[in-house]
Amino acid sequence: MNEPSAVVQVRDLVKEHGQGESRVRAVDEVDLDVPEGQMLAVMGPSGCGKSTLLHLMGGLERPSGGEVWLAGQRIDHLSERALARMRRRSVGFIFQAFHLVEELSAAENVELPALLAGRSARHARRRAGVLLERVGLSARARHLPSQLSGGQRQRVAIARALANEPLVILADEPTGNLDSTATIEVLRIFEELRSAGQTLVIVTHDERVAATSDRLVSMRDGMFVDDTRLAGAHPRGLGGLIGLEG
Amino acid sequence: MQDAVLAMLAKEPSHGYGLRARLRRSLGPLGESMNPGQIYVTLSRLEKAGLVVCERADGRPERPDRKVYALTPAGQQRVAVWLAEVGRPRPDLAEFHLKLVAAASAWLADPADLIAAQRRELLRRLREGQQAIMAEPAGSKAVLLLEGVVLRLRADLRWLEACERVWSGAGTPRADHRGEGV
Numbered sequence: 112m113n114e115p116s117a118v119v120q121v122r123d124l125v126k127e128h129g130q131g132e133s134r135v136r137a138v139d140e141v142d143l144d145v146p147e148g149q150m151l152a153v154m155g156p157s158g159c160g161k162s163t164l165l166h167l168m169g170g171l172e173r174p175s176g177g178e179v180w181l182a183g184q185r186i187d188h189l190s191e192r193a194l195a196r197m198r199r200r201s202v203g204f205i206f207q208a209f210h211l212v213e214e215l216s217a218a219e220n221v222e223l224p225a226l227l228a229g230r231s232a233r234h235a236r237r238r239a240g241v242l243l244e245r246v247g248l249s250a251r252a253r254h255l256p257s258q259l260s261g262g263q264r265q266r267v268a269i270a271r272a273l274a275n276e277p278l279v280i281l282a283d284e285p286t287g288n289l290d291s292t293a294t295i296e297v298l299r300i301f302e303e304l305r306s307a308g309q310t311l312v313i314v315t316h317d318e319r320v321a322a323t324s325d326r327l328v329s330m331r332d333g334m335f336v337d338d339t340r341l342a343g344a345h346p347r348g349l350g351g352l353i354g355l356e357g
Numbered sequence: 358m359q360d361a362v363l364a365m366l367a368k369e370p371s372h373g374y375g376l377r378a379r380l381r382r383s384l385g386p387l388g389e390s391m392n393p394g395q396i397y398v399t400l401s402r403l404e405k406a407g408l409v410v411c412e413r414a415d416g417r418p419e420r421p422d423r424k425v426y427a428l429t430p431a432g433q434q435r436v437a438v439w440l441a442e443v444g445r446p447r448p449d450l451a452e453f454h455l456k457l458v459a460a461a462s463a464w465l466a467d468p469a470d471l472i473a474a475q476r477r478e479l480l481r482r483l484r485e486g487q488q489a490i491m492a493e494p495a496g497s498k499a500v501l502l503l504e505g506v507v508l509r510l511r512a513d514l515r516w517l518e519a520c521e522r523v524w525s526g527a528g529t530p531r532a533d534h535r536g537e538g539v
Contacts, residue, residue, distance in 0.1 A: 156522070291504065299491050318514045319507065322483035336525075339477050341484055
């Protein structure tokens with residue numbers, strides 16, 4: 112069942128919260144394949160289960176039923192320790208509220224995952240330098256998160272997520288706290304990552320993020336209600352956007 | 358207007374007065390601005406085009422109100438085409454709204470499918486707009502125009518979300534569907 116091309120595979124996935132009468136299914140028998148290099152957006156009203164799905168895919172939560180496979184390895188049965196190791200090495204998380212360590216500089220935040228994964232300090236430092244340059248923040252490497260704008264903080268968080276060359280980036284509302292300019296910056300970085308072949312799964316309310324993806328899955332009541340491919344859409348010329356063409 | 362009138366007839370044959378009342382009901386306060394004579398002009402045009410036929414009813418042919426109109430096969434086909442059409446570059450709100458009403462009332466199409474098709478089109482346009490913004494050099498004034506385009510597309514997409522909630526929920530909104538107002 113593990114085709115090598117799918118980085119993330121989810122089968123009959125179920126997550127239930129609560130007990131007895133008040134039990135609800137946050138994720139209700141979901142199947143999903145995310146091929147390598149795909150940028151997938153998941154949209155849906157709040158409470159539809161999309162964040163839970165993301166947490167299950169990244170091993171932050173355990174399913175009530177079904178299977179989660181990451182690059183051909185089943186992860187839902189792993190021990191806590193193995194799961195933590197898998198998360199550090201194979202998954203890059205990006206959150207709405209950035210979750211940077213406030214006491215550490217931008218560069219130190221980006222170094223952290225490599226150090227936790229047992230890489231040398233020298234490797235971690237060099238990698239952080241490359242990544243901060245990639246997100247356009249070389250000049251702010253020594254700044255603390257509190258000295259950075261929201262958009263800059265999120266770019267540091269993206270650099271951190273990339274530290275261990277993850278198989279997949281999982282992002283939960285990455286532009287939720289950002290203004291329009293910062294959103295464009297983040298989207299530009301996602302676009303670059305995608306061209307470089309990075310697999311991304313992004314849960315979002317932001318139509319701009321969804322529109323930048325290759326594929327959009329809509330969720331409702333824990334289930335998928337629509338699965339749309341946006342990549343390869345025939346461009347019609349920008350004139351059509353403002354009604355300049357017939 | 359012609360298409361909307363045709364689609365209303367898809368549910369059942371009707372006379373002009375009844376059609377006008379249904380249109381006004383569907384459009385709410387926006388229907389108030391409809392010219393009362395417009396429906397009859399539209400109907401006679403549709404009749405000339407062979408899209409509707411007039412069945413005179415209750416033996417009073419001199420009263421235009423009592424003419425009952427029905428769709429011809431050509432009219433039915435035109436309704437199907439209209440429902441499947443995706444509005445470009447942006448949906449005409451009233452027209453799309455009437456499409457959903459007609460689709461649901463006459464079981465012509467699933468409103469959720471119409472909404473999904475419209476959404477895909479808007480997302481593709483939003484994608485084009487986003488890519489154009491990202492391709493502009495820093496400080497470009499053209500970005501402002503593109504942002505205006507993108508904002509309008511986003512507004513349309515949010516409206517479609519509201520449409521989807523109403524038309525696909527069949528009147529059973531769940532507590533956890535309250536909007537987040539992002």
